[in-house]
Amino acid sequence: MVEWNRHRIERPYRAGEGGKANHAGLSATLLRLIREEPLHDRTILDVGCGSGRLTLTLAKEVGRIIGIDRANEVIEQARQHAAALRLDHVTFHCLDAEVIDYRDLGPISLVVANLCMSDEILRRAAAVLSPGDAIAFAAFHVDQWKESGRISQYAYGEGHVETALSEAGFEPVYLGVEREVLSFAAPDEGLTYLEGSGLSAKWKADGRRQGFVTYLQGSGREFTVRARVIIKARRR
Numbered sequence: 001m002v003e004w005n006r007h008r009i010e011r012p013y014r015a016g017e018g019g020k021a022n023h024a025g026l027s028a029t030l031l032r033l034i035r036e037e038p039l040h041d042r043t044i045l046d047v048g049c050g051s052g053r054l055t056l057t058l059a060k061e062v063g064r065i066i067g068i069d070r071a072n073e074v075i076e077q078a079r080q081h082a083a084a085l086r087l088d089h090v091t092f093h094c095l096d097a098e099v100i101d102y103r104d105l106g107p108i109s110l111v112v113a114n115l116c117m118s119d120e121i122l123r124r125a126a127a128v129l130s131p132g133d134a135i136a137f138a139a140f141h142v143d144q145w146k147e148s149g150r151i152s153q154y155a156y157g158e159g160h161v162e163t164a165l166s167e168a169g170f171e172p173v174y175l176g177v178e179r180e181v182l183s184f185a186a187p188d189e190g191l192t193y194l195e196g197s198g199l200s201a202k203w204k205a206d207g208r209r210q211g212f213v214t215y216l217q218g219s220g221r222e223f224t225v226r227a228r229v230i231i232k233a234r235r236r
């Protein structure tokens, strides 16, 4: 039985700190879990690679790496980054990770993902991996921005991810939750933080800003700015 590792950073908001929200940044734990695997002679698949942040971080350490994303514009950006770095063992494809058969990409011995995970992706990853091969990923935890009153449909709670791993045919070897929670002395500070985060316009449009305002107008004084599950598991 693998125990959950829980890391929680709590800190007061510092007036004037501003700055863009960094909810999507790569976790040092995720990188460590990936780098514990043999990489140099393997082919790695990065699911939901975006413009290649994780793919390109690993590129120099791997035999081959394939990034897939369903958004053509980010795949174009990723290709440009790889070309600028003269990385010809890195390939990017515009594909829907919940539809394709990963076996069509050729042999894959490690699947990684940063903030693109679903039960369907787990099932498809399991189908391409051999027993003992690993999947390592970070996914939003259900607590991410919970104070807005909305939970992402792609977010996982601890029980859900354990069940999904088991049903897909994976045995967990690392289970972690990382959280960073800001506290505010007064509601105004919460709104000031949101304005500086770069999230405000999108949140205004989709109703999350109003949810957060309502929370602050009550007695809410915290904001979960980063919450994710960090997972490594092996194919049974």
Ligand SMILES: C[S@@+](CC[C@H](N)C(=O)[O-])C[C@H]1O[C@@H](n2cnc3c(N)ncnc32)[C@H](O)[C@@H]1O
Pocket: 024, 047, 048, 049, 050, 051, 052, 053, 054, 068, 069, 070, 071, 074, 095, 096, 097, 098, 113, 114, 115, 116
């Ligand atoms: C939060 S971004 C993370 C991007 C990248 N992994 C990174 O760390 O910068 C999530 C990405 O997953 C992609 N995505 C979401 N669902 C997908 C699917 N079914 N198939 C392929 N890509 C998907 C989105 O287009 C987006 O680029």
